[in-house]
Amino acid sequence: MLAHSLVTAKSAEPAKLMLFLHGILGNRANWRGIARRFVAARPDWGAVLVDLREHGDSLGLRAPHSLHAVTDDLAELERSLALTIGGAIGHSFGGKVVLEWLRSRANQSTEAWVIDASPSRSESDRDASATAEVIRTLDSLPRSWPSREAFVASLTKAGQPRAIAEWLAMNLRRTNDGGRRFGPELSVIRDLIEDYARTDCWDIVEAPPPGCSLGLVIGAESEAFSPADRERAARIAERNPQVSVHVVEGAGHWVHVDAPDALLALLTAHPTPAR
Helix, strand or coil: CCCEECCCCCCCCCCEEEEECCCCCCCCHHHHHHHHHHHHHHCEEEEEEEEEECCEEEECCCCCCHHHHHHHHHHHHHHHCCCCEEEEEEEEEEHHHHHHHHCCCCCCEEEEEEEEECCCCCCCCCCCCHHHHHHHHHHHCCCEEHHHHHHHHHHHHCCHHHHHHHHHHEEEEECCCCEEECCCCHHHHHHHHHHHCCCCCCCHHHHCCCCCEEEEEEEECCCCHHHHHHHHHHHHHHCCCCECCCCCCCCCCCHHHHHHHHHHHCCCCCCCCCC
16 A cells, blocks of 8 residues: 555644645655645645655555556555545646546545646657656666765766755665665656656546546646647636636746745635535
8 A cells, every 4th residue: 555644733633635646756755844734724634645656655566557556556545544535636747646536536525736747648758858867867877875975976976956866865765784775666667657648638627527626736937838738728727617727936847846835825725626
């Protein structure tokens, strides 16, 4: 089962749970700060910070490795929880997972937020992809290092920004000899990226299931949504009250890092899922 952590407001007794889903090569800690502020503002909700398959502590799950498999993982997780899942928030890869997950939510009151993840198909190995470049860099390096500092130094020497190297270091696992090993299997990560890239989710954006509200949050300076994607999303929101589109000024792809206050204001506006 997926590794996860539950966050609630102090002394609160939430009635429902919100899933927080990270992007490729992230983990559940990426959302911790926002989740704490979310439940403080909306104490009727608890937050479930999830490590998606082959991320964080959710390592070694069986193939196939696809968006469908990830949504099956979430269904298994939901069955294990004491409270009802009432919504999901996902960034990047996690955002498209949210869209696929929505397919199973017909006639369930559901609040969904997709953070800078286009529903379109894409090229998984395009040269301009920062994720693809990170994967290539990791592939060129050893899997084990004597220390976290050695891992960060290797990545920066290979051309990655120090901030990215420090972030990737969150994936390191301590080994028996006191060293560090990169946790996720890159072959599995590639499988997930490839399925993400070939999956089109516009049908679920065009017509979310009854009972579901869907907020698309786009970083104003991000390239994740093409101009055509942005226009299509805006047209859908104009004609479908279940769907809303929010462009966050001053934010790139990492909306929750670049503009956490603006994002939190959206997430805590208490939308009511359409029925």
